[in-house]
Amino acid sequence: MKCFKHWLMLIIIAFPILCAPVSAFAADKSSSSSSATDASQVAENASLQRIKQKGTLVVGTSADYPPYEFTTKENGKTKYVGFEVSLMRQFAKDIGVKLVIKNMDFDSLLVALETGKIDCIAGAMNITNERKKSVDFSNVYYTGDSYFLINKSDKDKLVNAKSFNGKTVGAQNGTLQSTMISKDMPQANGKGLAKLSSLVIGLQSHKYDGVLVDAATAKAYASNNSNLYAFDSKLPATAGGIALAFPKGDTSLVNAANQTIKKVNDENLINKKWLPESAQYMKSYKKQNTVLSYWRYFAKGLEYTLIITIVSVFFGFILGTLFALMRLSKNKLLHSIAVCYIEFLRGTPMMVQIMFVYFGIGAIIQSLPALLAGIIAVSLNSGAYVAEIIRSGIQSIPLGQTEAARSLGMDKNKAFRYVIMPQALKNIWPALGNELITLLKDSSLVSVIGVTELMFQTQLVQSATYKGVLPLFITMMIYFILTFTLSRILLYFEGRMKHVQ
Amino acid sequence: MSNNKMIEVQNLQKKFKNNTVLKDITEHVDKGQVICVIGPSGAGKSTFLRCLNCLEQPTSGKVFFEGNDLTKITDKQLNQLREKMGMVFQGFNLFPNMNVIENIKLAPMKVKNIPEKEAEETGMKLLEKVGLAEKAKQYPDQLSGGQKQRVAIARALAMNPEVMLFDEPTSALDPEMVDEVLTVMHDLADSGMTMVVVTHEMGFAHEVADQIWFMADGYIQETGKPDEFFAHPTSDRAKEFLKKILK
Ligand SMILES: Nc1ncnc2c1ncn2[C@@H]1O[C@H](COP(=O)(O)OP(=O)(O)OP(=O)(O)O)[C@@H](O)[C@H]1O
Numbered sequence A: 001m002k003c004f005k006h007w008l009m010l011i012i013i014a015f016p017i018l019c020a021p022v023s024a025f026a027a028d029k030s031s032s033s034s035s036a037t038d039a040s041q042v043a044e045n046a047s048l049q050r051i052k053q054k055g056t057l058v059v060g061t062s063a064d065y066p067p068y069e070f071t072t073k074e075n076g077k078t079k080y081v082g083f084e085v086s087l088m089r090q091f092a093k094d095i096g097v098k099l100v101i102k103n104m105d106f107d108s109l110l111v112a113l114e115t116g117k118i119d120c121i122a123g124a125m126n127i128t129n130e131r132k133k134s135v136d137f138s139n140v141y142y143t144g145d146s147y148f149l150i151n152k153s154d155k156d157k158l159v160n161a162k163s164f165n166g167k168t169v170g171a172q173n174g175t176l177q178s179t180m181i182s183k184d185m186p187q188a189n190g191k192g193l194a195k196l197s198s199l200v201i202g203l204q205s206h207k208y209d210g211v212l213v214d215a216a217t218a219k220a221y222a223s224n225n226s227n228l229y230a231f232d233s234k235l236p237a238t239a240g241g242i243a244l245a246f247p248k249g250d251t252s253l254v255n256a257a258n259q260t261i262k263k264v265n266d267e268n269l270i271n272k273k274w275l276p277e278s279a280q281y282m283k284s285y286k287k288q289n290t291v292l293s294y295w296r297y298f299a300k301g302l303e304y305t306l307i308i309t310i311v312s313v314f315f316g317f318i319l320g321t322l323f324a325l326m327r328l329s330k331n332k333l334l335h336s337i338a339v340c341y342i343e344f345l346r347g348t349p350m351m352v353q354i355m356f357v358y359f360g361i362g363a364i365i366q367s368l369p370a371l372l373a374g375i376i377a378v379s380l381n382s383g384a385y386v387a388e389i390i391r392s393g394i395q396s397i398p399l400g401q402t403e404a405a406r407s408l409g410m411d412k413n414k415a416f417r418y419v420i421m422p423q424a425l426k427n428i429w430p431a432l433g434n435e436l437i438t439l440l441k442d443s444s445l446v447s448v449i450g451v452t453e454l455m456f457q458t459q460l461v462q463s464a465t466y467k468g469v470l471p472l473f474i475t476m477m478i479y480f481i482l483t484f485t486l487s488r489i490l491l492y493f494e495g496r497m498k499h500v501q
Numbered sequence B: 001m002s003n004n005k006m007i008e009v010q011n012l013q014k015k016f017k018n019n020t021v022l023k024d025i026t027e028h029v030d031k032g033q034v035i036c037v038i039g040p041s042g043a044g045k046s047t048f049l050r051c052l053n054c055l056e057q058p059t060s061g062k063v064f065f066e067g068n069d070l071t072k073i074t075d076k077q078l079n080q081l082r083e084k085m086g087m088v089f090q091g092f093n094l095f096p097n098m099n100v101i102e103n104i105k106l107a108p109m110k111v112k113n114i115p116e117k118e119a120e121e122t123g124m125k126l127l128e129k130v131g132l133a134e135k136a137k138q139y140p141d142q143l144s145g146g147q148k149q150r151v152a153i154a155r156a157l158a159m160n161p162e163v164m165l166f167d168e169p170t171s172a173l174d175p176e177m178v179d180e181v182l183t184v185m186h187d188l189a190d191s192g193m194t195m196v197v198v199t200h201e202m203g204f205a206h207e208v209a210d211q212i213w214f215m216a217d218g219y220i221q222e223t224g225k226p227d228e229f230f231a232h233p234t235s236d237r238a239k240e241f242l243k244k245i246l247k
């Protein structure tokens, strides 16, 4: 019976949480389908008007894909370059708004578009029938073949698609190439990853025998890394070329984009101007492109990692105390809420929680920044663990302590604050320290929603330097120095507290 | 007989689930009186004492302190009245994370908002009174049982209570330390403090108490002056009890 009550509570609490985003999606869908039927009234579609009023065009991209889009540094700052970036600059200029670029994993782009985080995708995205179901494409501005990127040492063994039979071939998740592997290379063992840079690291460490990517990108990697080699896959092109993706029904915006694309195609700007420019960026870069010259990237990453950790520890502790008290409360409702909260957050992966807060809650509050979403998710998660630690700490204090305090005239709050909590804190200090260190490390998960913390920055450096292991090693050392220092500090305080007794 | 009742209990009953520990108790304590409560283990002595300052909430009946019914007032008023009722526990219940003087001055500072300096001065005076002034900066862990209990008494006295409740203050002590605590309590009684003492120390009860209350089976079976009680107990339960402990 008691058990049943708990379940009921859980369902009651979970229901609105789960339904809110679903209904938000539903609302999106219905409004978009109705606007699709109104396609004849193009002039009345408000999407272009909306962007113009807002003054910014937010473009989502996965900037590890030279020469389409990649990062370079200018005066120590990240700069997004590549011909698609140039195209988007042109588009933003043509409609008279400011361009904002959001860098994220390729396979997050469609969700981000759907939930309104971005206005448009420029991600070397091929037109496919499946994608057409969920987005509206602009006209095509580029068609690229797919190339294999391999280690130069395998150059004689791997000569065509067939020679990959029984071998491992990688592709970026959600890309045309990953579909091509499963369709056209059934004998090969296909594997996907979110980041192209990670795939290239895998290739260099022989986890993959080859990586299937777009021709321009494969060539860019090969020319920047003498150990790599690129060749044409000759696989049949199944897609209709590369185009911009917009939310379904944003017809006036698509039309505006098509005008820009027509101009660009007429003048052959991509081949004549922007591709050479990109190549230039990559070349001029190669010379001074050492990992250490990216120290500012690491510094920025460190800064954000510390911000996330410190803010989340603070709120995690407050939430933890609150829920610990609720869980210990005699009030059945408060108790049940706390139990549900703690069990739910401890019982689901933090990565999922982070994405859920960003995309789910973000669907309701459109302007929720990734950093804030990350901090909210990490704080909520940490709150659940801290609550359990604090509860065990409070319960470890003998009842006689409370009774002594109460008999001296202290009310419940004072007894808790001056007598119970200081002793509980001392007992749980090591466990809290562990939680703090875990939190610091787990903050790296926030990179999945594009917060520029240490892990995210590392991936930027990886794709910018075409080096995989060294940036990881540096990041590992930074994390270790942080956690080691932290554990020393915690030990010092633990020692002092012992000394006092 | 007396219109200066400090504590009065009427038809007090206390149940834990189905276990009726206190069945029906009506008694009172006058100002300045020292009451010793004795009786066999499990009789409900501790429960009774804890009902006096509402650490246990009575199931039914009334508990008056200086004319206020503790079962009817708000939590805030109850906290204020508790300040005037010091309590000493069998297990000392000192705060282990604070040294002796911090233990003593915490409640005066946090409850009565007395400035730290003043609280410390009063605390030191009380420590002198219980003979532990030189232990002010020690932690509870560093004290013997007898010393701990004397600190606990000083801590309760620091709130300047009108009545002191003792629950077997010497039962957890090694025999050689019992006297130092009893001496302090004896002095306290001599100074006119109203006291309710649950104890197994018959010598102390005989010597110090104004009245003995004998408890068994959830009732106060009989009350009387120590001389009369120990010489001529009237109830069968008391006779049996005295026979056992005098063996
Ligand atoms: N919090 C409680 N919950 C349930 N039962 C309790 C509780 N406190 C006391 N009791 C029961 O009440 C009865 C009386 O306990 P109490 O501690 O008052 O006896 P006592 O006379 O002080 O005994 P002793 O001399 O051993 O201290 C016992 O049977 C005990 O089990």
Ligand SMILES: [Mg+2]
Pocket: B045, B046, B047, B167, B168
């Ligand atoms: Mg007892």
